[in-house]
Amino acid sequence: MTNIQEVARVAGVSTATVSRFLSGQTVRSGEAIQNAVRTLGYSPSVVARSLKSGRHGAIGVIVPDITNPFFAALVKGINHEVRASGYQVILGNSDEDAPQEEALLAALTQRTDGIIIAPLVEGDLSLVRLEKSRTPVVLVDRDITFATRFDRVLVDNLSGSRQAVEHLAALGHRAIAHIGGPLGSTPGRARHEGFVAAMERLGLPVRQDLIRISDFREEGGRDSMRDLWNQPDRPTAVFIANNLMTIGALNALHVLGARIPHDISVVGFDDVALAELLDPPLTVIRRPDIEQGAASARLLLSRLEQDFEPDASLSQSHRITLPVQLVVRGSTSAPAHREREQE
Amino acid sequence: MTNIQEVARVAGVSTATVSRFLSGQTVRSGEAIQNAVRTLGYSPSVVARSLKSGRHGAIGVIVPDITNPFFAALVKGINHEVRASGYQVILGNSDEDAPQEEALLAALTQRTDGIIIAPLVEGDLSLVRLEKSRTPVVLVDRDITFATRFDRVLVDNLSGSRQAVEHLAALGHRAIAHIGGPLGSTPGRARHEGFVAAMERLGLPVRQDLIRISDFREEGGRDSMRDLWNQPDRPTAVFIANNLMTIGALNALHVLGARIPHDISVVGFDDVALAELLDPPLTVIRRPDIEQGAASARLLLSRLEQDFEPDASLSQSHRITLPVQLVVRGSTSAPAHREREQE
DNA sequence: TCGATTACTGTAATCGATTACAGACAGAGG
DNA sequence: CCTCTGTCTGTAATCGATTACAGTAATCGA
Incomplete structure (x- = not known):
């Protein structure tokens, strides 16, 4: 060279x-x-330059699983927004492994000027440490209360759950089940809370035997669905808190020979690819995934510019909530007559 | 700090x-x-360290579209393999844009010790320039003849096409269509050649009116399929050269009201998520995507180790071809009786 | 007791770019 | 002719770590 x-x-x-x-x-x-x-x-040499200047001309993005279409879309949105700014995007995949996430965080804080992350564990020590540093951070999908320094980009989980429940209730369902994510995570917790709140508001019974708290993974969705199906008093509808668990649940129902929506109506959170070509097409709560990435990137970039004028660094952290939307397709309908016996 | x-x-x-x-x-x-x-x-400080040592402890990966499940899986495989080695993976997404790919390449050669890339254009000038540098490079899915310095990790495209055609022929199809990718790219070219060769070997007519050379994108697949369907002399089966075009084609057939496989049998190259839950489940040529990433990473890592002992740098470039496999599901069957009229 | 060996330590150069500082030089104004 | 200003230039310090080199001290054997 x-x-x-x-x-x-x-x-x-x-x-x-x-x-x-x-x-x-x-x-x-x-x-x-x-x-x-x-x-x-x-x-x-960018290396020599960043040694002297302390700036790297790059931002870091850490996701738990790049094969999850939501995170892929998020990254696409980030990329698209960052492209014009001259920054590089450095992507890390933690593979849902906390130690690896921590290693990535350590590595990327050294190589980048700011970080966008959807952390695995919300109370993590590495996050506490990160907050003490002055690296700009944007959290995606995590509403961490103690980390007031971080910007946050969320979606309206409560509204999503409400829309799903209201849709099912309007069709006549009363025995609505919920397969949720970990209550330690914002999306898991908020979607569960939204589900319970909406049920109560509509005067529907919140039956603990129809609620499964799982792990946001395909296997978790499969097992929970099988479990729910094998109950003596089956639900007529189910609201599932993310895309992977929905896919697992659909697989389980397929294997069990359940007819959707005749035997059970299904609403998933997060749109899935090919949803329209499924048998039947899947009703979902859709979120603006690419836009969520773009919004995160905009937030981070503006903070990086801000860093040049240090007096502005007192500025409050931002918290953006994006709307979600019910997309009705074929996997939901009025409950079959079996419902009448129960009334 | x-x-x-x-x-x-x-x-x-x-x-x-x-x-x-x-x-x-x-x-x-x-x-x-x-x-x-x-x-x-x-x-x-990793920055100071790499200024002094010239090594970065990172490898670069450049893909055209991270939301394409194949590339997401590839990255997952790379990550998994690299994890233990202590290297960082820096991922760049070119968004199928040649200038952006070139910018990424320039940026990553400065920040990494080696690069895994599935280049957009095979004859690219930036590749020629790259070959002159001494950065280790692994090409994925590209069998570039002039770039003898680069390692290559391919899949057996010819065999994939042959398996697809033989499967359809065994079911009794003669009017088999092909929606191909750009002939300037290795996968597009090889899958097309494999299709033609297999048809000829089986004594089936290679009808140019049933061959569409498209762009590996969803819209391309949709348009090509609609086009094929609206021909006076429709095919009874179609072999589609990648996942995105297959999804597009399925969408087109859905909109057109075609019944699969009754009206037309469909075989896609690359497995797609949810293939089993589609209506009908999709028959595909499956490739070892994660393994392809892992193999690329292994190749690159071994070359990085080799770099320590410079006399070994004369070593030949490697070329690995991974097998592909036909997965028969519900989207293929014997042609309906309309076929008889044509015989 | 002396020289040789071993085991460690500090000084200073180095990687490649940026930048504070001071010096050089031209042209303008008195 | 002298001084002042403005514009450009080079020298050298700097960012943070690594490492060749030289030097010191301790230990060993004769």
């Missing part, structure tokens, strides 16, 4: 002059430097 | 001693240094 000394030598000037020319100042021997740069194929 | 000087000062030794202690050498005041490191919360 050619370095700035080489360029200076060839152009017959000092390295300071080359550096100044490259940063846009007018110098006498600009043309000679230009030529030297071209013939040598010189481009400045 | 505390630096090594600070640690040296607190421990009462020189920076050289601290550095030596941290790299595992035995020093007299190890305990004092240990304490200083702990109380100061010191961790060495």
